[in-house]
Amino acid sequence: MTASVVTLRGVAKCFDGRLAVDGVNLDVPAGSCFGLLGPNGAGKTTTLRMVYGVTQPSAGEIRVFGVDVARDARAVRSRLGVTLQENSLIEPLSPEDNLRIFGRYHLLAEPELSRRVEELMDFLELRSHAGVPVRNLSGGFQRRLSIAMSLMNRPELLILDEPTTGLDPAVRQALWARIRELQAEGTTILLTTHYMDEAERLCDRVAVFAEGRVESEGSPRDLIARHLAAETLELECDEATEAALLSDSGELRKMRAGNRLMVYVDDAASLLERVHGLGGTARPVVRPTNLEDVFLAITGTRIEEAEE
Numbered sequence: 001m002t003a004s005v006v007t008l009r010g011v012a013k014c015f016d017g018r019l020a021v022d023g024v025n026l027d028v029p030a031g032s033c034f035g036l037l038g039p040n041g042a043g044k045t046t047t048l049r050m051v052y053g054v055t056q057p058s059a060g061e062i063r064v065f066g067v068d069v070a071r072d073a074r075a076v077r078s079r080l081g082v083t084l085q086e087n088s089l090i091e092p093l094s095p096e097d098n099l100r101i102f103g104r105y106h107l108l109a110e111p112e113l114s115r116r117v118e119e120l121m122d123f124l125e126l127r128s129h130a131g132v133p134v135r136n137l138s139g140g141f142q143r144r145l146s147i148a149m150s151l152m153n154r155p156e157l158l159i160l161d162e163p164t165t166g167l168d169p170a171v172r173q174a175l176w177a178r179i180r181e182l183q184a185e186g187t188t189i190l191l192t193t194h195y196m197d198e199a200e201r202l203c204d205r206v207a208v209f210a211e212g213r214v215e216s217e218g219s220p221r222d223l224i225a226r227h228l229a230a231e232t233l234e235l236e237c238d239e240a241t242e243a244a245l246l247s248d249s250g251e252l253r254k255m256r257a258g259n260r261l262m263v264y265v266d267d268a269a270s271l272l273e274r275v276h277g278l279g280g281t282a283r284p285v286v287r288p289t290n291l292e293d294v295f296l297a298i299t300g301t302r303i304e305e306a307e308e
């Protein structure tokens with residue numbers, strides 16, 4: 001068994017009489033990249049803030065590196081890096097000065113301080129804007145600087161709340177590569193994202209939150225197998241044609257969005273043959289089922305069992 005870097009047991013958070021987090025149990029294995037997924041307001045940021053020790057749980061226990069965060073948040077924080085959903089940067093100062101000040105906060109002294117600042121400017125490709133006041137930087141550069149700041153103390157656990165929201169595709173890809181490099185060096189990563197392709201690429205395990213609870217947890221591949229099936233047949237058809245198509249297919253998972261039907265099957269070939277033999281359908285596509293399908297199945301669009 002791999003040791004857990006973060007464990008949550010029965011963790012709850014109540015705001016104004018409403019449960020934002022409702023009895024969450026989680027184990028984040030050492031060295032893993034673990035993703036918290038879920039719709040807006042599901043409780044992801046609140047959970048991360050409790051792990052970091054800036055929000056106190058209403059109930060339950062959180063241990064980071066085996067230390068009870070409620071008792072000794074300080075001991076935990078020195079080993080942890082965090083990029084929260086909102087950037088907190090010193091606006092009139094340059095990226096370089098922001099990094100220096102944050103380094104001093106972590107009690108780094110010269111020449112180590114300068115070495116790390118230089119290293120991080122390269123790592124997050126900030127050098128072209130090293131001297132520009134933060135307030136004049138684009139959103140994407142501010143985000144990159146925030147992530148650089150969270151790496152200043154070479155954390156063993158890195159918490160990233162929506163790290164790539166607002167980044168252009170090239171920068172997202174570059175950041176994914178950086179996250180993988182950090183993981184390869186042994187850093188444990190706990191992140192949230194609304195991009196299911198990102199979660200599928202980066203995360204060894206994900207927990208899908210809905211209304212403050214963990215609805216499902218496992219590797220992206222496990223979740224696809226558990227909730228849906230390996231392949232998705234997508235096509236346009238009306239409900240009568242759907243009934244004819246699936247008349248003797250047994251129990252299948254399916255989802256309808258307007259005229260568009262998605263059917264989840266382990267092998268779509270025979271179903272696709274039936275589609276070709278049937279009138280009233282259009283644009284059939286077979287593709288691998290992805291985490292976005294699972295996300296919708298768990299949290300969103302209604303999903304039904306196909307009946308004979």
Ligand SMILES: Nc1ncnc2c1ncn2[C@@H]1O[C@H](COP(=O)(O)OP(=O)(O)OP(=O)(O)O)[C@@H](O)[C@H]1O
Binds near residue numbers: 040043047
């Ligand atoms: N400080 C606060 N005071 C009152 N309610 C709060 C506070 N922080 C969060 N909430 C509420 O807790 C719930 C969960 O919020 P949270 O920010 O954890 O969601 P999230 O999953 O991170 O959503 P998003 O994907 O939009 O970032 C929401 O209903 C939110 O309004």
Ligand SMILES: [Mg+2]
Binds near residue numbers: 044045046085161
């Ligand atoms: Mg959030």
